[in-house]
Amino acid sequence: MREQVRDRLITGDEQQCRRIVFNLYLAGQSACEICDRVLTLAFHDIGNRWKCGELTIYRERRACVISLKLLHELRMAVRTPLPEAPVAIGGSLSCDPYRLPNSRIELVLRELGWQATSLGTSLPTATIGEAVRDSRLRLLWLSVSYIESVPTLLAEHAHLHRIATDTGAAVVVGGRALTAEIRQQMAYSAYARELLRLHQATYPRNWRWSQAAVDHAMLRGYLWTVFGWRVQVGAESNPRSLANFPMQANGAEMLRLACCLATERGISVCCPIHDALLIEADADEIETAAAATQAAMLEASRVVLNGFELRTDAKIVRYPDRYSDPRGERLWEIVMAIVAELGQAEAVEDRVTF
Numbered sequence: 001m002r003e004q005v006r007d008r009l010i011t012g013d014e015q016q017c018r019r020i021v022f023n024l025y026l027a028g029q030s031a032c033e034i035c036d037r038v039l040t041l042a043f044h045d046i047g048n049r050w051k052c053g054e055l056t057i058y059r060e061r062r063a064c065v066i067s068l069k070l071l072h073e074l075r076m077a078v079r080t081p082l083p084e085a086p087v088a089i090g091g092s093l094s095c096d097p098y099r100l101p102n103s104r105i106e107l108v109l110r111e112l113g114w115q116a117t118s119l120g121t122s123l124p125t126a127t128i129g130e131a132v133r134d135s136r137l138r139l140l141w142l143s144v145s146y147i148e149s150v151p152t153l154l155a156e157h158a159h160l161h162r163i164a165t166d167t168g169a170a171v172v173v174g175g176r177a178l179t180a181e182i183r184q185q186m187a188y189s190a191y192a193r194e195l196l197r198l199h200q201a202t203y204p205r206n207w208r209w210s211q212a213a214v215d216h217a218m219l220r221g222y223l224w225t226v227f228g229w230r231v232q233v234g235a236e237s238n239p240r241s242l243a244n245f246p247m248q249a250n251g252a253e254m255l256r257l258a259c260c261l262a263t264e265r266g267i268s269v270c271c272p273i274h275d276a277l278l279i280e281a282d283a284d285e286i287e288t289a290a291a292a293t294q295a296a297m298l299e300a301s302r303v304v305l306n307g308f309e310l311r312t313d314a315k316i317v318r319y320p321d322r323y324s325d326p327r328g329e330r331l332w333e334i335v336m337a338i339v340a341e342l343g344q345a346e347a348v349e350d351r352v353t354f
């Protein structure tokens with residue numbers, strides 16, 4: 001995928017890039033995985049080609065513009081953070097023009113449920129300080145891709161670190177320009193590579209369990225869900241996907257069982273939506289039907305999770321209103337545009353065949 005996206009970024013084929021990225025997203029890859037495994041790596045290749053003189057500047061710049069659009073569209077597609085979600089802001093300091101890392105961090109944090117906002121690039125320290133004071137901040141990130149003067153960066157960073165920690169916020173730093181030597185002179189709550197280590201130190205039991213699943217998969221060649229749904233381990237298997245399998249696949253079991261229970265109890269289940277159920281009933285019966293569906297979902301979680309109950313919430317929509325989710329509007333438009341384009345392509349093919 002990385003190569004496909006890279007080649008299309010280089011040729012400026014925005015529509016194909018969008019199609020690949022959203023196909024991955026619709027197939028269940030997280031925005032974070034798409035950024036990590038596809039977009040960032042594609043840009044590393046693009047940078048190397050530019051360095052070797054194999055790529056003209058305009059192609060690199062155009063690739064950046066396309067990627068920023070895609071990151072923005074993915075941002076529209078991931079769930080909207082709740083109003084009470086923790087707030088994160090960040091950006092890059094003066095002379096650092098690199099926008100992609102900041103857009104990417106914003107997207108990934110939003111996907112994780114943060115109210116994250118990138119303030120942009122080449123920011124004067126004073127204005128970041130103002131933003132820190134203006135928001136009930138939990139996290140300030142600083143992305144450092146280019147450093148003009150190390151002493152200036154260190155002074156600016158120390159100033160911001162003081163302001164942020166005074167308000168109780170954590171400071172996270174990262175970026176290609178931060179060498180170990182520079183980092184040693186900086187105060188920060190976490191550095192990009194350390195985040196994972198900190199998570200592992202905070203939740204050791206979860207990580208032991210997750211690693212045990214990967215070890216089992218690698219040794220025995222398969223993993224299974226509570227009802228016996230299997231994944232076979234092949235040469236292409238990725239340890240991170242295997243670690244994710246127990247959560248994702250048992251979540252699917254729960255939803256499957258909830259659909260069965262609800263249907264058998266006479267509820268009209270229209271379709272599952274990711275981790276929710278869309279049902280329909282007459283207006284005067286909808287509350288009862290919603291409560292019965294929630295009971296079915298609770299029961300399904302109890303069966304799959306050995307007695308543990310997962311809570312749910314319900315949203316009821318009555319005529320003349322219709323169900324729509326602002327988080328999905330942009331994605332809906334993108335999918336419909338792709339469908340329309342495919343329809344046209346098929347029509348042309350039909351004419352040619354004819």
Ligand code: B12
Pocket residue numbers: 036039040043044045046047048050051060064095096097098099100101102104105141142143144145146172173174175176191192
């Ligand atoms: C696009 C680009 C530019 C664009 C940026 C446009 C924009 N608006 O964003 C522009 C045109 C400005 C540019 C300019 C230059 N560039 Co340039 N550029 C790139 C390129 C191709 C992609 C950068 C990018 O966005 N990558 C995608 C991001 C998402 O990946 P990333 O930077 O690796 O970031 C990851 C991590 O560092 C981490 N991260 C980053 N920040 C943070 C923060 C936190 C808190 C956390 C947790 C994580 C984190 O997360 C990211 C995802 O994994 C890179 C090649 C490359 N290897 O990336 C060259 C590259 C960085 N550029 C390079 C160079 C040389 C330059 C110029 C000096 C060229 C020149 N002669 O003018 C100028 C410098 C201008 C300046 N003032 O900085 C070199 C740097 C070499 C070096 N050793 O430092 C590179 C590596 C190309 C190369 N292979 O030679 N560039």
